[in-house]
Amino acid sequence: MSAINLSNISSPYLMTTTTRRRTLLLLLFITSLGTLQACPVYLTISLNGKSIEESFVEINWGPDCRNKPEWIGLFPDDPSISNTQPLARVDDLKNSTGKFITDVRIGKLRFPRGWNRDDVNTLPAEYPKGKCLDFFVASFKGMELLAVECLKILPNWMGKTENVAEVPLKSLFIPGTHASGAFNSNQKSNLIKDYAFSQHVDVWSQLIFGIRFLDMSIGINLKKSRTPPEDDNFWIVNENMLVSKLTPILKDVKRFVETSGEIVIMDFSSFPIGFYKRPDRHSDLLRVIEKEIGDLAYKRNSTTDPNFKCYELSMNDIRKTGKHLLLIYPIEELPYPDSESEILCPTWKTFSLGDMNTSASLDFMRFLFARKNDSVIQDEGWIFHAVLGLEQALNVYSKAKTTEQRASVINVKLSSWLGGPWSLTANVVAVDFFTYTNIIDIAIYANLHKAFTLANKNLTRLEIAN
Missing domain, CATH: 2.60.40 (Immunoglobulin-like)
Incomplete structure (x- = not known):
């Protein structure tokens, strides 16, 4: 760890109570950073x-x-x-x-x-x-x-970590899962088992472990599409395959946030099957969302501030309204008046590794996470899917790699890449098989730093010697 010059800190006997407390907190935080330099x-x-x-x-x-x-x-x-x-x-x-x-x-x-x-x-x-x-x-x-x-x-980590609830969502490191509802269940199809399952555990368990962002890719069961869609006609989709029904997952999310008091972000931004040029199906999906979790979803006031972005909110801002869910949706896909729904927030910028190889993935992440002046990401909320695509596996290995095999390549690298300063510039990071990473612990350490910085803006600056 770099040497720390404490000469700018006044004698403790000359400090006010508040300054002494803040200085002590800073020293404790520095000590914790030193501990992190040891072998984790x-x-x-x-x-x-x-x-x-x-x-x-x-x-x-x-x-x-x-x-x-x-x-x-x-x-x-x-x-x-x-x-x-x-x-x-x-x-x-x-x-x-x-x-x-x-x-x-x-x-x-x-x-x-x-x-x-x-x-x-x-x-x-x-x-x-x-x-x-x-x-x-x-x-x-x-x-x-x-x-x-x-x-x-870590069922209560986000809401119970000191000062984190005051940090805007766009500034937090939020650990998430990609294709959250595509979990290993009693599915008989080997094709789905090998290429569509993206998580070891169901959504309930993901939230219990500490995941706070859910990627909800939705499709229609086209075999039933001739009749008005019923609640059980909406499915989670991954790799263009229907994997599991949506409604039970919504019920689990609702029960979790009611039990834990935590804030969860759900991103309904992908509709691979059955939604093309069908705004009516978006309206039908909205009815299901409203029925199952609408009473717990944050309501934005589009009338008083039409340009307000939901990522500007903090967890406390959401909690003060008595809500626990933030729902992201491509509102432009909905017909009027459903497009005016107050429980839906506009989409955030989204990035993915897609068909990149490991070297290109590292370069792309370096570009995104550096957050320089010419970056495509500025002062806003953004989502990064750290997932190696099936197409890339075909290009590199000349054969289809299962989701587990692809995750085994990228997740180990990801834990290393995010273990450094990139964790301090990350926003939402969603992965396949999150249990094969330590992404939640990394996010907690990063958010402690961010919360401390926000809560102590006026602390005397420390000069860090190189």
Whole structure:
């Protein structure tokens, strides 16, 4: 870490109470940044299982470990408070960034009481700093414990992190999922399993783990299109295939935000099947959205300020209206008067890796995340889909790569790329198989920095020596 010149900070005896408190907070934050410079360790869920229950726990370290530990272990309990033996361990770390697939399977995921999908009428406990599940990872120098992390849920992180609720949405790092409703379910089609599933777990579990942006690509079941669409005729689409019904997902989202009090962004911006030149179907979809989640959706006042952009809002702005959902929709696709719906916010700028190879992906992200004066992104909300397209897999590998295989290429790179300063300029980042990344933890650290900066604008500047 760079040396810090504290000469500009007054003697604590000459400071006001407020200044002393802010200076102390800043020093604590600097200390936390120093801690982050140590070798981070974390857990992910492998992509080589037919289901999440059959998938293996993976140990990760990096990026760029400056002081590599002697060994890293996977434990069933917190090793800082127990003498339990490791379930698996990695010795002789040769690389500064790496991962190790253990032979330990995840098994059936069970969350704390009240946070499971089938825990009806049960009030759950709050976990603002997360709740560890049954897997811990720890790094050691000999028998000296260096760092501990766990596989955890974060159902309350965004609303309970100090000062984050005051930051405009356009300035937050919001972790999201791409094709959020395309999760590994009891689907019999191998084609859908291999090329359409993009998440290990359902939307309910995604939100429990800490995802706060959902990408909702919608299609119509054309076999029923001759009759007026019913609620169950709208489906989640990925890779031009119908994967799962929309309505149960909307119900899960509603129950989650009512239970947790968190703010969730839902992006209805893609309609690959059955919507071309059919504004009536957009109206039908709006009716379903209004019915299922409309009472929890933020209402914009297009009359008093027609140019207002929803990404200017903070979470507290939304909460003050008694709402918990922000719905993004290409309003121009709707006929009048549905296009005047107050529960829909205009689309944000959206970018994707698409058919880029790894080198081009890095260059493209460097261009986007640098946020220079000539950038296509200025002071606005934007969404980045960190997903390698099927077409690119065909071009590079001369054969179709499954969604898991494509995610295994880009997600490891993404965790490294976002582990540095790019996390401070990111807005919404949506990924396939988010459980194969540590994107939520990265977002939390970045947002702590952003919230601290916003809350302490008038702090005495520190001169950072190179």
